[in-house]
Amino acid sequence: MYNLSNFTTAISYIYIYSALIxxxxxxxxxxxxxLIPLSLNLNSKxxxxxxxxxxxxxxxxxxxxxxxxxxxxxxxFINRIAEDADIIAPMIQNHFIGYLVLCLVMYMFSYWVIxxxxxxxxxxxxxxxxxxxxxxxxxxx
Amino acid sequence: MSKFFLVAAGGTGMRCLQSFVQMCALGMYPNRxxxxxxxxxxxxxxxxxxxxxxxxxxxxxxxSGVDRKQAAVDKxxxxxxxxxxxxxxxxxxxxxSANIDLYTFVPDYSKDDTRNFVVLSQVERGxxxxxxxxxxxxxxxxxxxxxxxxxxxxxxxxxxxxxxHAMIEDIRKAMSDDKxxxxxxLLKFIQQVQKASASGGARVFALGSxxxxxxxxxxxxxxxxxxxxxxxxxxxxIQMENIYYGGxxxxxxxxxxxxxxxxxxxxxxxxxxxxxxxxxxxxLMYYVNDPTILQTYKKLYLLGWGGDGFDWCDTDMYKKKYLxxxxxxxxxxxxxxxxxxxxxxxxxxxxxxxxxxxxQSTSQKSLDNILSTEFKYKSLEVSGKSDSxxxxxxxxxxxxxxxxxxxxxxxxxxxxxxxNFAGLICLSAIxxxxxxxxxxxxLDVLKRYNMFFEIDDIQEEAVSDYLSTxxxxxxxxxxxxxxxxxxxxxxxxxxxxxxxxxxxxxLNGDVLEADNDGISWWQLFNLGxxxxxxxxxxxxxxxxxxxxxGKNAQGLGDFLDLLRATVKNTTIINTLRN
Numbered sequence: 001m002y003n004l005s006n007f008t009t010a011i012s013y014i015y016i017y018s019a020l021i022x023x024x025x026x027x028x029x030x031x032x033x034x035l036i037p038l039s040l041n042l043n044s045k046x047x048x049x050x051x052x053x054x055x056x057x058x059x060x061x062x063x064x065x066x067x068x069x070x071x072x073x074x075x076x077f078i079n080r081i082a083e084d085a086d087i088i089a090p091m092i093q094n095h096f097i098g099y100l101v102l103c104l105v106m107y108m109f110s111y112w113v114i115x116x117x118x119x120x121x122x123x124x125x126x127x128x129x130x131x132x133x134x135x136x137x138x139x140x141x
Numbered sequence: 142m143s144k145f146f147l148v149a150a151g152g153t154g155m156r157c158l159q160s161f162v163q164m165c166a167l168g169m170y171p172n173r174x175x176x177x178x179x180x181x182x183x184x185x186x187x188x189x190x191x192x193x194x195x196x197x198x199x200x201x202x203x204x205s206g207v208d209r210k211q212a213a214v215d216k217x218x219x220x221x222x223x224x225x226x227x228x229x230x231x232x233x234x235x236x237x238s239a240n241i242d243l244y245t246f247v248p249d250y251s252k253d254d255t256r257n258f259v260v261l262s263q264v265e266r267g268x269x270x271x272x273x274x275x276x277x278x279x280x281x282x283x284x285x286x287x288x289x290x291x292x293x294x295x296x297x298x299x300x301x302x303x304x305x306h307a308m309i310e311d312i313r314k315a316m317s318d319d320k321x322x323x324x325x326x327l328l329k330f331i332q333q334v335q336k337a338s339a340s341g342g343a344r345v346f347a348l349g350s351x352x353x354x355x356x357x358x359x360x361x362x363x364x365x366x367x368x369x370x371x372x373x374x375x376x377x378x379i380q381m382e383n384i385y386y387g388g389x390x391x392x393x394x395x396x397x398x399x400x401x402x403x404x405x406x407x408x409x410x411x412x413x414x415x416x417x418x419x420x421x422x423x424x425l426m427y428y429v430n431d432p433t434i435l436q437t438y439k440k441l442y443l444l445g446w447g448g449d450g451f452d453w454c455d456t457d458m459y460k461k462k463y464l465x466x467x468x469x470x471x472x473x474x475x476x477x478x479x480x481x482x483x484x485x486x487x488x489x490x491x492x493x494x495x496x497x498x499x500x501q502s503t504s505q506k507s508l509d510n511i512l513s514t515e516f517k518y519k520s521l522e523v524s525g526k527s528d529s530x531x532x533x534x535x536x537x538x539x540x541x542x543x544x545x546x547x548x549x550x551x552x553x554x555x556x557x558x559x560x561n562f563a564g565l566i567c568l569s570a571i572x573x574x575x576x577x578x579x580x581x582x583x584l585d586v587l588k589r590y591n592m593f594f595e596i597d598d599i600q601e602e603a604v605s606d607y608l609s610t611x612x613x614x615x616x617x618x619x620x621x622x623x624x625x626x627x628x629x630x631x632x633x634x635x636x637x638x639x640x641x642x643x644x645x646x647x648l649n650g651d652v653l654e655a656d657n658d659g660i661s662w663w664q665l666f667n668l669g670x671x672x673x674x675x676x677x678x679x680x681x682x683x684x685x686x687x688x689x690x691g692k693n694a695q696g697l698g699d700f701l702d703l704l705r706a707t708v709k710n711t712t713i714i715n716t717l718r719n
Binding site: 037038039040041042044047119122124125128129132133134135 | 582676685
């Protein structure tokens with residue numbers, strides 16, 4: 001029998017790692033967006049720029065996770081679970097989409113929390129604008 | 142509590158009134174009702190037109206769509222109803238504070254039987270020889286014959302006589318003619334004065350000059366004319382001691398080119414600015430001795446500009462530079478071309494009214510104890526030397542009464558006005574430079590940042606027009622921007638352009654220069670090192686003060702409230718608050 005404890009630990013670690021990656025990338029996005037100034041110009045594209053940054057980082061994060069980082073970390077974990085690796089490895093890999101989704105969700109959630117907190121604490125409104133501008137969600141709905 | 146009445150007479154009176162209205166727009170007299178009477182002899186006078194426009198925009202800004210709808214209903218049901226019910230309008234975001242009711246009285250000198258003194262006084266009727274002899278004792282012949290349509294042309298001895306009788310005639314006509322009674326705005330004004338005298342008292346303050354025509358003619362007789370009109374209304378049953386008169390008289394402070402020989406030959410009687418100083422001196426000598434004035438006016442505020450070495454406002458230069466394409470801009474002493482720039486001294490005139498109206502500075506008890514006119518004046522420090530002198534004016538020189546409220550957290554009206562001052566300059570400059578003078582475009586930008594305001598077209602137009610008048614407006618000739626009220630004050634105070642830019646009431650002179658389109662608005666505040674970073678912080682500050690109301694749009698009052706709160710929470714680079 002394979003070691004269930006090792007398996008669940010590995011899964012948990014990878015999920016935690018995914019969540020942390022999402023959070024870290026959201027901070028990175030927040031920093032970039034903070035650098036884009038609000039403008040009084042009627043035709044300013046500052047909100048659009050922030051949205052582009054937000055989705056570009058999200059896309060880059062998912063691509064990098066998919067092609068390199070998650071793969072690397074999973075290999076490390078699979079190697080650590082020496083016994084029954086051939087059974088556990090595919091099971092971990094089966095969670096791959098879950099890791100990516102969690103990463104994505106955590107990125108968005110974390111950015112949303114940053115946006116809400118920065119607005120509520122009176123720091124800046126810039127991050128909130130990614131989700132809502134012109135009194136509409138994403139400026140459209 | 143006394144009710145406030147203001148009488149603005151002549152071109153200078155109109156411009157003093159413009160300053161007064163601007164101060165009301167900046168938050169003076171919150172929720173007070175003020176009745177204003179415009180006295181003018183020249184129907185087409187541009188200063189009068191400008192003042193009426195200003196008051197129209199003021200009322201449009203104050204009124205919501207609901208008010209206007211109600212006013213339209215009222216107008217359909219009541220003949221002569223005010224276009225907007227003043228008692229229902231109130232403070233708009235701390236700005237546009239007072240409820241103003243406007244009444245106008247312009248004696249009609251355009252008809253054949255009123256066109257000059259001779260026909261108006263019926264000198265030719267009866268024994269014309271005796272009549273002429275009598276008239277000649279008081280007036281030179283050219284004075285008797287010049288057309289009155291452009292005012293009294295600095296002939297105050299004639300003007301006072303005509304103005305008093307024009308007012309009394311109008312009241313008598315209104316009282317005897319049922320058709321005319323609804324049309325006479327003078328009658329409505331007098332009725333308001335009479336009503337106020339019967340309740341808490343009426344404080345009537347007159348604004349005018351000592352050197353011109355209509356104003357200088359009206360000031361000495363306006364008290365008697367109002368009192369006598371009230372007596373006609375009530376059949377002498379009026380408590381005169383409940384009407385308190387005050388006034389400001391401005392001595393000469395501007396100049397214009399002397400008229401050409403051809404002009405003199407054609408019109409015979411032409412106002413000449415080189416005589417204004419003498420007119421002022423004679424008028425003041427008369428005022429301090431005249432029993433009518435001494436017995437009726439409780440307080441007279443005497444204001445004047447410095448003599449040698451002080452820069453006098455050159456109205457011709459102003460017109461050439463800003464109002465006309467034509468380098469040969471002609472001197473206009475009346476008619477639609479008579480439009481002189483506003484001057485700092487007129488702002489002092491507006492604050493003289495404030496001093497008289499305010500219970501804190503002029504208590505009712507003290508007014509009751511005044512038996513003969515108190516003459517008030519204001520002296521200022523002077524900077525510069527020999528041929529380049531300027532008074533030093535601090536905010537406190539205008540109005541500095543402490544808050545009557547002992548709570549230190551409650552700001553006094555003067556403090557509120559200071560903040561509104563900076564706020565309105567900032568708003569005007571922003572709208573001017575970024576949005577082609579359209580408030581709606583600014584609101585679009587705020588909506589982008591989730592601050593949602595919606596105002597109706599009439600209010601939008603009124604605000605845009607008002608701010609253009611306040612800060613800077615387009616020249617229809619397309620040559621240059623015409624400086625607005627605040628820039629005109631700066632201009633007349635600091636002389637013509639190309640002089641070193643100076644602080645003005647502690648505000649950065651750059652923003653107030655006539656040729657500044659407003660893009661340097663950020664230099665008013667300590668927000669950032671350049672326009673970009675300042676705009677960023679300004680919007681951030683605005684958003685912090687914004688109180689969202691769900692998906693519903695907020696109105697003009699909320700927007701102006703937000704503007705004021707933003708300015709309050711922004712450090713102004715100046716000594717304005719000190």
